[in-house]
Amino acid sequence: MGFKEYRGEKITVYFDGDICQHAAECVKGLPEVFNVKAKPWISLDHADVKNVVEVINRCPSGALKYKI
Ligand code: SF4
Known part of the structure; x- marks a missing residue:
């Protein structure tokens, strides 16, 4: 699956659901x-x-990343 991209005005966030441990942080x-x-x-x-x-x-799994 890999990382999906979510764009905001000042920050882009990447999320990989396969890595997520559902810690809900x-x-x-x-x-x-x-x-x-x-x-x-x-x-x-x-x-x-x-x-x-x-x-x-705070995400413990590394499923979330960002770029500013
Ligand atoms: S904090 Fe990280 S591991 Fe926890 S639910 Fe969110 S993305 Fe998944």
Whole structure:
């Protein structure tokens, strides 16, 4: 499968569902950005880049990456 790309204005996020361990750090940390009920499930439109980076750094599996 590999990483899928999610583009925001100031940050691009990459996610690989095969690597994700469902620790839910992302959905608990920033529910307005990481919402498994939404499509696409990562929405960066109203996100503070600093907060997104902080939550991605907490992802234990390496399933989330970012580029600023
Ligand atoms: S924090 Fe990382 S491992 Fe946990 S659910 Fe999110 S992407 Fe998956």
